[in-house]
Amino acid sequence: MAGAIVGPMSFQLGNSCFEGDAYVAPIEDDMLLGADFLHAKGVVLDLKSARLELGEEQIPLQFGSDLSEHKVARVRAEYRVIVPPNKAKRVSGILDQKLDTFVFEPVHTLEGIAPQTLHDAGATAEIYVINLADRPVIIDPGDLLGAAQEVEVAKVPYDPTEDGLSSAQGSELLNLLVYHADAFAKDEFDLGNFTLIEHGIDTGTSPPIKQRMRRTPVAFAGEEKAHLAKVENAGVIQPSISEWASAPVLVRKRDGGVRWCIDYRASTTGHLNR
Incomplete structure (x- = not known):
């Protein structure tokens, strides 16, 4: 097994801190303590009581995974x-x-x-x-x-005094926002859905225009797959078998994110009745 020795590095066991070299290897465990370290530090393993004794300190042991912890x-x-x-x-x-x-x-x-x-x-x-x-x-x-x-992202409590409001006014504003919560988007894909009207496009006698997919730049390959899954799961797009197809282009936004642009020029130039 290929690996490397690094150090000295600091690590903590219970309330005690230690320094020493570590052997870095491609294993699944986050860290293993060797028998030489346990012997040198006088560590006692009490498996029956599920605890590790280090001097005066008793450290509880955990067997298997704890589903309450963050993955x-x-x-x-x-x-x-x-x-x-x-x-x-x-x-x-x-x-x-x-x-x-x-x-x-x-x-x-x-x-x-x-x-x-x-x-x-x-x-x-x-x-x-x-x-x-x-x-x-x-x-x-x-x-x-x-x-x-x-991780759990902590929500900072709203302080109405920062906006020049009294506590009573802040509570009134909070209740108003909660009452109209459905008027605000929870994220960029919380767009809502209106299905009472179907929109039709009159193509007349024009033959279908079906463009080939453009090659995805290597820098966008991973992002394209992830972004496509996001918009499809949000219901923004859906699979189609239409004979009409325009080429999508993934572009970089100013904030570093990505968004889709669709090149409709071949479909709209002289083919659709306005």
């Missing part, structure tokens, strides 16, 4: 990415399981610098890797980028 997933690169010297590039990461809202934490062995970032629920994460070295950083498919852990 953790490993994040690996989906595509090969080369980050030039003194540059930053976006790297598409794939989680080994789907999580609710999660925080990405880069692995220490990652070449380059990647920030800790908050992500929406899903099984993908777009990571920015910064290369401060004078040589390219190569990230291959399957390389470990870091770990993702589910």
Whole structure:
């Protein structure tokens, strides 16, 4: 098994802190304590009582997984990415399981610098890797980028005094917003749905125009799949077998996100009755 020795590094066991070298290896467990460490520190394992004794301290042991804890997933690169010297590039990461809202934490062995970032629920994460070295950083498919852990995003209580309102006015405003909650979108895909009227397009005698799909740029490949699933699950789009088809184009927004644009020029130029 290939691995590497790193350190010295600090870690905590109960209320005690230790320093020492660690052997980094591609195993499923987050960390293993060796028999040499346990013996040197005088650790006593009481499996019957499910506890670990370290000096005067007794640390409870847990067997199996605790479903009450937030889930953790490993994040690996989906595509090969080369980050030039003194540059930053976006790297598409794939989680080994789907999580609710999660925080990405880069692995220490990652070449380059990647920030800790908050992500929406899903099984993908777009990571920015910064290369401060004078040589390219190569990230291959399957390389470990870091770990993702589910988190609960705390909601900051509304303080009406910040808007110049009294407590009574703040309560009245809050009740008004709650009463009309259906008038506000919960997220970018909470668009609502109106089905009482069907819209028809008169194409006259024009033959169907069916354009070929355009090749997706490599930088958008992972995002395209994730964004397509989001809009389909939200009911914005649905599968179609129509003879009419216009090419979709994924474009980058100013905030770093993506959105679809549809090129209708071939369909609308001289083919539809206005």
